[in-house]
Amino acid sequence: MKKTITMSALALAVSFGSISCEKKVSDADLQTQATTVVTAHPSATVEVKEGVAHLGGTFASQAEKDAAIKSLKEIKGVKDVHDMAKVEEMAPPPPPPPVETTAAADPMVQQKVQDAVKDFPTVKVEVVKGELTLTGNVSSAQARKIKESVDALKVGKVNYNYTVK
Numbered sequence: 001m002k003k004t005i006t007m008s009a010l011a012l013a014v015s016f017g018s019i020s021c022e023k024k025v026s027d028a029d030l031q032t033q034a035t036t037v038v039t040a041h042p043s044a045t046v047e048v049k050e051g052v053a054h055l056g057g058t059f060a061s062q063a064e065k066d067a068a069i070k071s072l073k074e075i076k077g078v079k080d081v082h083d084m085a086k087v088e089e090m091a092p093p094p095p096p097p098p099v100e101t102t103a104a105a106d107p108m109v110q111q112k113v114q115d116a117v118k119d120f121p122t123v124k125v126e127v128v129k130g131e132l133t134l135t136g137n138v139s140s141a142q143a144r145k146i147k148e149s150v151d152a153l154k155v156g157k158v159n160y161n162y163t164v165k
Contacts, residue, residue, distance in 0.1 A: 025077030027051065034078070037071045044068065044085060051079040058086045109155045116149040123162055133159040140164050 030048040038044040041064060044057035053072045059065040065085055072081045113132060114125045123136040123146060132155065138146065143164050150158055 025051075030075060030077050033075045034072055037075070038068055041068060046072065048078070051077060053078050053081045054084060055081055056084045058088045060087075061089055062087050109153075112153050113150055113155060113158070116153060117146055120146060128159070131157060131159055133161050136162045137165055138162050 027048045027050065030051065030053070031046075034046040034048050034053050038046045038055070038057075041057070041059055044055065044059060046056070047054045053075075055065075055069060055072065059068065065083075065087055068085075069081050069083060072078055110125060110127065110132065113134075117123045117125060117134065120136070120138060120142055123134055123138060126133050126135060134146065134150070143160070143162065146162075147160065
């Protein structure tokens with residue numbers, strides 16, 4: 001019996017010894033680790049007191065907040081996480097304004113192109129199947145000048161169906 005009591009006392013002493021030998025993590029160390037977890041969220045904050053992480057600030061979505069809480073709970077030494085953070089879901093940015101395009105068949109565009117080729121009387125500006133088309137007879141030098149003038153107007157697609165002589 002004396003042997004059993006001695007063995008029990010020894011086992012009890014060893015178990016207390018092993019528990020007390022466990023390395024306790026300081027709040028400062030936990031604070032460093034916890035801060036690292038929330039740095040991806042600039043408007044979030046965390047403070048560690050007595051092994052408990054207090055999460056505050058705002059998150060863009062509930063999923064981000066849940067992920068931060070999970071990560072904080074996984075830090076060895078954190079006993080609990082008190083959630084005091086808010087979720088402020090951001091509205092998606094408004095769509096960009098529609099790009100205004102001017103149809104080549106637009107009379108204003110057609111007039112600009114006619115003005116650009118006014119020095120070339122053999123060239124006609126027409127709308128064929130909804131597209132601006134240049135027809136007529138020109139030399140290769142004239143064709144180059146016409147193309148440069150019309151391209152500078154940035155009116156979109158233009159069909160150059162003139163004959164180069």
